Amino acid sequence: MNLSLSRQRLDFWTVVTIAIIVMLSLLLVLPILRVLLLGFIDPDTGNFTLGNFIEVFTRNYYVNGLKNTLFVGVLGTVGACLIGVPLAFFTTRFIVRGKALISTLAILVLVSPPFIGAYAWIMILGSNGVVTNFFGNFGLDIPTIYGAHGIILVFSLKFFPFIFLMTQTALNAVNKSLEDAAENLGCSPWQRFYKITLPLVFPAVSTGAIICFVLAIADFGTPAILGRGFRTLSTIALSAYRSELGGPPTMAVTVSILMMAISMLALLAQRRILSKRRYASSLTNLPVPVRLKGWKNMLVHVLSHGIVILAMIPSAVVVYTSFLKTNGPVFVGGFGLESYQRIWRDAPEAITNSFVFAISAVVFITIASGLISYVIVRRETRAAASIDFLMMVPYLVPGVVMAIGFVTVFRNGFPDVFSAAALLIMIYFIRRLPYGVRSTTSSLRQIKPSLEEAAVNLGATPLGAFMKVTVPLILPGIIVGSLMSFITAINELSSTLIIYDSGTITMPVQVYVAVLDGEFGIAAALSTILLLSTGACVYAVFRFTENRDSAFL
Amino acid sequence: MASVEISGLRKLYGSVVALSDINVSIPSGTFYTLLGPSGCGKTTLLRTIAGFHSQSSGDISVEGRSIAHLPAHQRDVAMVFQDYAVFPHLSVRDNIAFGLKQRRIEANEIRQRVDQVMEVVQLGKFANRMPHELSGGQQQRVGLARAIVVRPKVLLMDEPLSNLDAKLRVDLRAELRRIQQDLGVTTIYVTHDQEEALALSDVVCVMEGGVIQQAASPLDVYLRPANRFVASFVGSNNFLDVDCSGAEAALKCGGEQVLLDLPNQHSGDAVCAIRPEDITVVPGKGSSASDRPEISIPVRIKEVSFIGREMEVFGVTEHGETLKSVSRSDPSVIDLPLDSDAQFCIERHNLSFFEKEPLGGRIG
Numbered sequence: 001m002n003l004s005l006s007r008q009r010l011d012f013w014t015v016v017t018i019a020i021i022v023m024l025s026l027l028l029v030l031p032i033l034r035v036l037l038l039g040f041i042d043p044d045t046g047n048f049t050l051g052n053f054i055e056v057f058t059r060n061y062y063v064n065g066l067k068n069t070l071f072v073g074v075l076g077t078v079g080a081c082l083i084g085v086p087l088a089f090f091t092t093r094f095i096v097r098g099k100a101l102i103s104t105l106a107i108l109v110l111v112s113p114p115f116i117g118a119y120a121w122i123m124i125l126g127s128n129g130v131v132t133n134f135f136g137n138f139g140l141d142i143p144t145i146y147g148a149h150g151i152i153l154v155f156s157l158k159f160f161p162f163i164f165l166m167t168q169t170a171l172n173a174v175n176k177s178l179e180d181a182a183e184n185l186g187c188s189p190w191q192r193f194y195k196i197t198l199p200l201v202f203p204a205v206s207t208g209a210i211i212c213f214v215l216a217i218a219d220f221g222t223p224a225i226l227g228r229g230f231r232t233l234s235t236i237a238l239s240a241y242r243s244e245l246g247g248p249p250t251m252a253v254t255v256s257i258l259m260m261a262i263s264m265l266a267l268l269a270q271r272r273i274l275s276k277r278r279y280a281s282s283l284t285n286l287p288v289p290v291r292l293k294g295w296k297n298m299l300v301h302v303l304s305h306g307i308v309i310l311a312m313i314p315s316a317v318v319v320y321t322s323f324l325k326t327n328g329p330v331f332v333g334g335f336g337l338e339s340y341q342r343i344w345r346d347a348p349e350a351i352t353n354s355f356v357f358a359i360s361a362v363v364f365i366t367i368a369s370g371l372i373s374y375v376i377v378r379r380e381t382r383a384a385a386s387i388d389f390l391m392m393v394p395y396l397v398p399g400v401v402m403a404i405g406f407v408t409v410f411r412n413g414f415p416d417v418f419s420a421a422a423l424l425i426m427i428y429f430i431r432r433l434p435y436g437v438r439s440t441t442s443s444l445r446q447i448k449p450s451l452e453e454a455a456v457n458l459g460a461t462p463l464g465a466f467m468k469v470t471v472p473l474i475l476p477g478i479i480v481g482s483l484m485s486f487i488t489a490i491n492e493l494s495s496t497l498i499i500y501d502s503g504t505i506t507m508p509v510q511v512y513v514a515v516l517d518g519e520f521g522i523a524a525a526l527s528t529i530l531l532l533s534t535g536a537c538v539y540a541v542f543r544f545t546e547n548r549d550s551a552f553l
Numbered sequence: 554m555a556s557v558e559i560s561g562l563r564k565l566y567g568s569v570v571a572l573s574d575i576n577v578s579i580p581s582g583t584f585y586t587l588l589g590p591s592g593c594g595k596t597t598l599l600r601t602i603a604g605f606h607s608q609s610s611g612d613i614s615v616e617g618r619s620i621a622h623l624p625a626h627q628r629d630v631a632m633v634f635q636d637y638a639v640f641p642h643l644s645v646r647d648n649i650a651f652g653l654k655q656r657r658i659e660a661n662e663i664r665q666r667v668d669q670v671m672e673v674v675q676l677g678k679f680a681n682r683m684p685h686e687l688s689g690g691q692q693q694r695v696g697l698a699r700a701i702v703v704r705p706k707v708l709l710m711d712e713p714l715s716n717l718d719a720k721l722r723v724d725l726r727a728e729l730r731r732i733q734q735d736l737g738v739t740t741i742y743v744t745h746d747q748e749e750a751l752a753l754s755d756v757v758c759v760m761e762g763g764v765i766q767q768a769a770s771p772l773d774v775y776l777r778p779a780n781r782f783v784a785s786f787v788g789s790n791n792f793l794d795v796d797c798s799g800a801e802a803a804l805k806c807g808g809e810q811v812l813l814d815l816p817n818q819h820s821g822d823a824v825c826a827i828r829p830e831d832i833t834v835v836p837g838k839g840s841s842a843s844d845r846p847e848i849s850i851p852v853r854i855k856e857v858s859f860i861g862r863e864m865e866v867f868g869v870t871e872h873g874e875t876l877k878s879v880s881r882s883d884p885s886v887i888d889l890p891l892d893s894d895a896q897f898c899i900e901r902h903n904l905s906f907f908e909k910e911p912l913g914g915r916i917g
Contacts, residue, residue, distance in 0.1 A: 458652030
């Protein structure tokens with residue numbers, strides 16, 4: 001009797017829960033712990049030390065990196081808010097033609113490869129950029145894009161869609177009676193906005209801002225391409241890692257810990273702020289967009305469309321450039337397919353590698369996110385709660401950090417059983433898993449548990465009920481989650497840069513290398529392929545979701 | 554068709570006792586209803602029988618064979634859910650066939666049995682509809698058909714009618730009873746609706762605080778409630794304090810005391826229970842005499858509400874206790890002004906007595 005009891009407790013979902021915990025411990029917790037541990041070890045003696053941190057906080061090289069990171073992170077976020085919040089206000093409170101187009105373009109900006117913005121702006125505003133040369137012809141020396149202001153510009157234009165989409169959702173949910181009441185009590189429209197509406201959507205704005213900030217400080221491609229001596233923690237971590245090859249990556253790891261600490265602190269700060277502001281919204285009185293007249297109407301339209309067009313310029317430039325006639329790295333005027341011929345001849349493996357790695361990772365993500373979501377949503381155990389928590393961690397750990405952790409665990413510690421390809425698939429899997437889990441989880445929360453109980457009650461095993469009832473019902477969520485993880489996996493740059501070797505180069509890495517070599521034609525052609533696959537996925541996501549915008553957040 | 558035996562069942566959530574000392578014996582073919590307020594443990598008990606919760610101790614057996622440690626999908630106890638739980642991605646036919654396919658029954662037989670059961674629950678025309686094209690009542694018919702088509706040993710129903718509107722609830726209720734009797738399937742039914750419980754059941758099992766208070770026929774539960782809780786939960790009841798200080802127990806009626814013939818000479822505090830429908834309202838002052846077969850309690854009229862076939866009269870006794878009467882509408886009473894005097898008359902044999910505490914047992 002005792003035996004059968006314990007056997008019954010070890011049911012299917014318990015086994016799955018254990019398997020998930022083991023997997024997350026190996027692929028997520030262990031690498032991060034290794035990074036943390038290495039930061040406190042003296043590379044020469046192997047003893048415990050705080051010396052690495054003392055060095056980071058005293059040497060100008062690192063201190064400036066920290067200052068620079070916070071500087072571009074904060075200002076990039078502020079810039080994104082200054083663009084995103086007004087845009088959200090315009091599209092929800094006024095009748096703006098082409099609202100769907102604005103949202104779609106914002107989403108395309110959001111999912112397009114992060115480094116494209118940086119190098120496309122070089123082609124426009126760089127030392128040999130189109131606009132720079134145009135003004136140069138008139139003897140005007142306009143400031144180039146390189147340095148902090150360029151990075152801030154790129155961050156603002158790249159990350160504003162988070163703020164825009166989240167604020168838009170929140171603004172749509174504000175009870176109009178509250179705004180009416182404010183007006184009735186004597187507020188002018190402007191007072192009403194900043195005294196009532198803005199505070200009500202503040203939780204959404206701050207959530208969006210934290211996402212921007214975390215992504216901005218973790219971003220590697222933009223400062224690497226636009227920095228020109230302006231170093232941030234992520235570029236410092238990578239060069240430290242490169243210079244420490246062969247020994248323990250102590251300084252790379254110490255800088256990494258600093259980056260993680262900043263992300264964590266930002267998140268904790270936001271949680272603290274939000275915990276005091278919980279506004280239950282009752283959707284009794286939905287806001288009605290107002291039709292503006294005359295110059296105000298013009299202004300709102302010009303601003304709304306102008307913002308998204310400006311943000312789309314990099315992608316347009318990239319696609320345009322890819323079709324320019326080239327001779328080697330030089331654009332010779334006119335159109336041609338030389339860039340595509342060159343990547344086909346010189347770098348076909350970058351294309352196949354990118355797709356093979358991303359698709360393999362997504363296959364595992366699809367399976368794992370179905371199982372993980374079920375455990376998180378349906379099992380009210382402490383294990384389920386900790387899995388739910390762990391699913392937040394990959395968002396907070398910069399790619400450079402995760403990759404260094406991976407290398408220290410699976411290269412230097414283990415016998416060398418994992419090829420670079422396997423490591424890349426593993427790291428894409430663990431870093432992009434949360435996208436799949438989040439989408440699947442929100443689908444699953446809509447499904448009544450009684451449906452699975454009914455299936456079990458009618459004789460289906462737990463796995464049978466999951467496959468026959470749960471999976472078909474959450475399939476749209478699974479597909480959207482898989483597409484989102486595919487988009488983010490195929491555009492991954494920072495951790496790939498640390499792990500890849502000669503046989504495993506991917507498209508983003510090839511773009512990065514090409515940009516550094518001044519091969520803008522190749523970079524543009526590869527980026528266009530990335531943009532195309534990303535666009536195709538976005539289209540597919542639109543087909544599978546009712547609420548288009550929220551799928552991407 | 555099978556008997557169900559539950560013995561010594563206990564269910565704990567941490568230190569919270571959800572079910573305690575549940576002993577139930579259900580003969581084959583019985584319509585057995587678990588009735589109680591929300592949180593009384595009735596749904597927990599049903600879900601434990603279905604295998605969705607595991608018991609902390611005790612045993613559940615069907616046809617003498619223990620199912621207490623079988624996983625839910627092997628128990629062969631079909632359940633009808635409160636929220637229908639009709640699979641939204643399957644047609645009506647595929648929903649009903651789900652359990653049969655699970656049992657690897659041959660396709661031809663599945664078709665026959667599904668067709669047959671769809672006639673029984675009047676869903677014949679809807680075989681190829683998807684669930685979202687059905688009303689709530691039709692969805693619940695699918696839920697019922699899906700459960701009975703597998704010919705389960707026991708049919709479990711968790712408030713199957715509570716999400717339906719009032720008219721439909723009454724119609725489907727009669728149909729449920731008819732189908733259950735035709736099939737003769739042992740049925741355990743959970744509800745908080747006492748009218749539903751009384752109308753449907755062979756046995757009504759009243760629960761409170763995770764404990765069975767009384768399990769008996771509807772008539773017994775209503776006419777001879779086992780304790781004060783059952784008396785107050787099933788039907789409505791007035792409770793008047795009984796004065797047990799003297800040599801003989803007495804009810805205070807105005808200035809006088811009406812001596813009561815309390816059975817078994819009870820010691821300790823007691824209450825007297827009077828059903829509202831047993832009270833007749835007589836306008837004006839009267840006198841009560843303890844030797845009459847009828848007691849009359851002088852009250853002042855507090856509220857009279859005319860609700861059609863019946864009227865409800867609320868009166869306050871001289872000791873401040875409010876009594877409710879329900880009786881055939883009588884214009885001479887309905888026109889009574891507030892605060893006028895009246896007599897509430899009750900025949901002695903309609904009185905019952907309980908110990909005063911909330912779960913106090915019946916006296917006599």
